[in-house]
Amino acid sequence: MKLNMTPAWQALQAHRDATRDLNLNTLFAQNPDRFERFSLGLNGLMFDFSKQLVTEETLRRLVALARQQNLQGRIEDLFGGKKLNITEDRPALHTLLRDRSIYSVNEEGETVSHQVQRVLDQMRPFVDKVRSGQFKGFTGEAIRDFVHIGVGGSDLGPNLACLALESGEPGPINMHFVSAMDGVQIVDSLKHLDPATTAFIITSKTFTTIDTMANADRAKAWLLAACPDAEKACRQLIGISVNKQAMSAYGVASSQQFEFWHWVGGRYSLWSSVGLSVALYLGMHTFEGLLHGAFIADQHFRTAPLEQNIPVIMALLHVWYLNFCKCGSRVVLPYTSCLKYLPDYLQQLEMESCGKSVSNDGEWLDVETSAVIWGEFGPNGQHAFYQSLHQGNQMVPADFIMVCKPPRADNYDQHLLSVANCVAQSQALMTGKSEEDVRAQLQREGLDEEHIERLLPHRMYPGNRPSSTIVLDELSPKNLGMLLALYEHKVFTQSMIWNINPFDQWGVELGKQLSKRMYDELQSGDTSTHYDGSTKGLMNIFRTHSR
Numbered sequence: 001m002k003l004n005m006t007p008a009w010q011a012l013q014a015h016r017d018a019t020r021d022l023n024l025n026t027l028f029a030q031n032p033d034r035f036e037r038f039s040l041g042l043n044g045l046m047f048d049f050s051k052q053l054v055t056e057e058t059l060r061r062l063v064a065l066a067r068q069q070n071l072q073g074r075i076e077d078l079f080g081g082k083k084l085n086i087t088e089d090r091p092a093l094h095t096l097l098r099d100r101s102i103y104s105v106n107e108e109g110e111t112v113s114h115q116v117q118r119v120l121d122q123m124r125p126f127v128d129k130v131r132s133g134q135f136k137g138f139t140g141e142a143i144r145d146f147v148h149i150g151v152g153g154s155d156l157g158p159n160l161a162c163l164a165l166e167s168g169e170p171g172p173i174n175m176h177f178v179s180a181m182d183g184v185q186i187v188d189s190l191k192h193l194d195p196a197t198t199a200f201i202i203t204s205k206t207f208t209t210i211d212t213m214a215n216a217d218r219a220k221a222w223l224l225a226a227c228p229d230a231e232k233a234c235r236q237l238i239g240i241s242v243n244k245q246a247m248s249a250y251g252v253a254s255s256q257q258f259e260f261w262h263w264v265g266g267r268y269s270l271w272s273s274v275g276l277s278v279a280l281y282l283g284m285h286t287f288e289g290l291l292h293g294a295f296i297a298d299q300h301f302r303t304a305p306l307e308q309n310i311p312v313i314m315a316l317l318h319v320w321y322l323n324f325c326k327c328g329s330r331v332v333l334p335y336t337s338c339l340k341y342l343p344d345y346l347q348q349l350e351m352e353s354c355g356k357s358v359s360n361d362g363e364w365l366d367v368e369t370s371a372v373i374w375g376e377f378g379p380n381g382q383h384a385f386y387q388s389l390h391q392g393n394q395m396v397p398a399d400f401i402m403v404c405k406p407p408r409a410d411n412y413d414q415h416l417l418s419v420a421n422c423v424a425q426s427q428a429l430m431t432g433k434s435e436e437d438v439r440a441q442l443q444r445e446g447l448d449e450e451h452i453e454r455l456l457p458h459r460m461y462p463g464n465r466p467s468s469t470i471v472l473d474e475l476s477p478k479n480l481g482m483l484l485a486l487y488e489h490k491v492f493t494q495s496m497i498w499n500i501n502p503f504d505q506w507g508v509e510l511g512k513q514l515s516k517r518m519y520d521e522l523q524s525g526d527t528s529t530h531y532d533g534s535t536k537g538l539m540n541i542f543r544t545h546s547r
């Protein structure tokens, strides 16, 4: 039976039709305990969903949908290593990267736990060597600068975590990130770096991604220009990949190859050796803190009742807004610039995982799956798109992220400013500003009646716009690990409700194939006739103006 014909779905649809007039201000007025009732805590993290347009009944019906879709069984399948990634015939075992003691799933003879342990045991001494200045370049000087080269899941997580968790004080090494295929970032970075003291961390699950390999080629050529002894120069390359053969062929010494496995999806790979850059930059204890936090979230997801399960509630709210309230996008608003890259990270996690139109049974879906996830460091967003959040005519549910302890102790005052804005913005979205309030204000400002009538509709805020606030007591490795893993499980829950595979991404392949052919033709100057008019026109314009 199609999902939207099932009893739980139909019941939710009827409930939505009956509650279209739900008003948040009224809900708070009717229930003084609403904040306590509609918030959940977990080890230093609090999830406040009291400003969501839902009632107890909405939640009950959403949980009934999760039960109907056998969510609990699917959670067990995930943790038990069932091959949930059916189109690639493999399990998704990223949770094992955070818990090496309990589960052990056999994968080609060696238990997965052993594989994970082996790589962590390889990472630890390497991190010590680097951070103590014992990792030397071709002149014998210590390597001080590392350039992490990767893209998508091989870039976003480490980049997010390095910025989020750095102390603001200089450490033993500097970390730089390069992901852009156009070559601008790598060329600009190399200008400021010294080949004698710089190493490159080439991070790519496949070790074939053209964006990453083009940047790596550029970096390797730069090293070779300074040190023609290829073996010595390549000592400054570190590889992170499932593809050991390709790393060796590229010249990465086997002691500097850090493996991960096919069962770790790219956007779920921060917890694998892909996190090496975090460990190098901030210490192994920071990386292990991230793993620990994610493990706490895993246990919570696996054991908490659905009604008190944070990622389950996050996902059900997402389903509610996307499928029943028809809100096609959701905005992520962190109120610390340390989490500047969080919206980008979550955009890949959600949109690559859920951007599907076909169910696990191969049927075209009749319900929406992929919401547009976007966002920005909140205070900057306020000066760009909050106008639309407050007065635009589309409802965009928001996730505010607030941190209590200031990430920089020596600027408490500005931290207060940011927190005040975070809380005030979610309040303003909810309460809005009524016609009476606007009229009273304009009268106080001394405007005449005609002017007031003209301005009234422009100065009113409809309010009743929903948001959640996730509060972290501090921005620690544990809390960041928890936050990211909760979002992972949110995405998993949504996917199980829609019965889609969140672990493949076939939709990115066609563009890659076409661009390869086009690149070859642009290089050779070949004028192909098999393109459509627009494509041919664009290529011709480029040919005319590029040189």
Ligand SMILES: O=P(O)(O)OC[C@H]1O[C@](O)(CO)[C@@H](O)[C@@H]1O
Binding pocket: 151, 152, 153, 154, 203, 204, 205, 206, 207, 208, 209, 212, 266, 267, 352, 505, 508
């Ligand atoms: O780690 P790789 O193999 O270089 O891939 C990078 C990214 O490219 C994608 O395959 C999408 O193009 C992502 O899923 C992945 O995170």
